[in-house]
Amino acid sequence: MIENPYYSPEFHGSYELFSLGDFVLEEGYTLRDCKLAYTTFGELNEAKDNAILVTTWYSGTHQIFRDAYIGPEHALNPEKYFIVVINQIGNGLSSSPHNTVGPHAMSRFPHVRIGDDVRAQEKLLREQFGIESLELVTGGSMGAQQTYEWAVRFPEKVKRAAPIAGTAKNTPHDFIFTQALIEAITSDPGFRDGWYASPLDVREGLHRHARIWSVMGFSTEFWKGEGWRPLGFASEDDFQVGFMDAYFEVMDPNDLLCMAWKWQRGDVSRLTGGDLGAALGRVTAKTYVMPISEDMFFPVRDCEAEQKLVPGSELRVVDSVAGHLGLFGFEPDYMPQIDRHLGELLETPA
Numbered sequence: 604m605i606e607n608p609y610y611s612p613e614f615h616g617s618y619e620l621f622s623l624g625d626f627v628l629e630e631g632y633t634l635r636d637c638k639l640a641y642t643t644f645g646e647l648n649e650a651k652d653n654a655i656l657v658t659t660w661y662s663g664t665h666q667i668f669r670d671a672y673i674g675p676e677h678a679l680n681p682e683k684y685f686i687v688v689i690n691q692i693g694n695g696l697s698s699s700p701h702n703t704v705g706p707h708a709m710s711r712f713p714h715v716r717i718g719d720d721v722r723a724q725e726k727l728l729r730e731q732f733g734i735e736s737l738e739l740v741t742g743g744s745m746g747a748q749q750t751y752e753w754a755v756r757f758p759e760k761v762k763r764a765a766p767i768a769g770t771a772k773n774t775p776h777d778f779i780f781t782q783a784l785i786e787a788i789t790s791d792p793g794f795r796d797g798w799y800a801s802p803l804d805v806r807e808g809l810h811r812h813a814r815i816w817s818v819m820g821f822s823t824e825f826w827k828g829e830g831w832r833p834l835g836f837a838s839e840d841d842f843q844v845g846f847m848d849a850y851f852e853v854m855d856p857n858d859l860l861c862m863a864w865k866w867q868r869g870d871v872s873r874l875t876g877g878d879l880g881a882a883l884g885r886v887t888a889k890t891y892v893m894p895i896s897e898d899m900f901f902p903v904r905d906c907e908a909e910q911k912l913v914p915g916s917e918l919r920v921v922d923s924v925a926g927h928l929g930l931f932g933f934e935p936d937y938m939p940q941i942d943r944h945l946g947e948l949l950e951t952p953a
Contacts (some may be wrong), residue, residue, distance in 0.1 A: 631711035645681030658742030822926030
């Protein structure tokens with residue numbers, strides 16, 4: 604087991620661990636003593652009907668939601684709702700390559716799918732809190748993949764769904780983009796036999812990985828308009844070093860590879876023999892599909908095509924010059940839009 608100080612409460616804030624025991628994955632492996640890291644905001648009422656689930660994205664933890672999305676001033680209001688943020692398997696806080704001991708540790712962590720995350724989350728909510736119904740499931744990017752999976756796999760448990768900047772079935776273009784991220788990480792000389800044996804010493808691959816995110820994570824308009832300047836950076840290179848490199852280079856490369864494989868294969872139609880229309884037709888939740896206007900790998904047109912397959916759903920485009928990484932919420936107009944859409948959805952009878 605590799606110790607990485609980044610994956611600690613000092614960086615991400617406090618959290619609890621829920622043990623799933625030996626958890627059988629869809630790919631046929633067993634993840635021994637699988638644990639989910641989660642945190643809660645607010646109080647669960649006696650009827651247990653005020654619960655909201657928030658799911659995490661690639662590289663993200665509960666920390667970003669605590670800092671940007673959740674609070675009395677937001678639609679995700681802990682004074683009204685019991686909000687549970689569950690870290691996906693592989694993100695470094697839940698069971699992940701770098702923190703797992705056993706037959707897979709230091710050799711090969713088993714492949715995990717979005718469906719595994721959702722089954723694990725359902726077990727946590729039911730066994731830890733007795734929650735059988737969710738007022739809302741929401742998340743961005745890979746969190747949107749999990750949101751769709753929840754709405755399709757457990758339609759009776761989800762009253763409302765809001766996938767933000769993500770798709771129900773990954774596209775060929777997005778698969779290739781994620782493959783480029785994987786190849787950047789694995790290009791480092793420290794990568795051997797499908798594994799980084801000493802990931803704390805690896806930086807070249809993570810540096811290349813961060814630079815690809817600079818190209819695709821932010822829109823062309825962000826760079827033309829010097830969108831980095833209001834964030835306190837002096838130049839484009841200063842932003843890439845001080846924001847993108849600094850964000851990714853502290854992470855464990857094996858954890859990122861675990862999540863990237865899962866991201867590539869997000870597809871709710873696996874539940875219906877490959878029929879995406881049939882899968883999304885299962886959704887009974889009131890759903891707002893919320894793409895980001897300048898997103899370069901989950902473009903509005905792809906999200907809208909899926910939205911049209913979800914009964915009674917609405918398309919709510921979030922305007923963001925930043926593009927996909929507008930999800931971080933640093934643009935002043937971003938969170939007011941998110942709060943407006945989520946607030947209206949929560950006020951809509953389910």
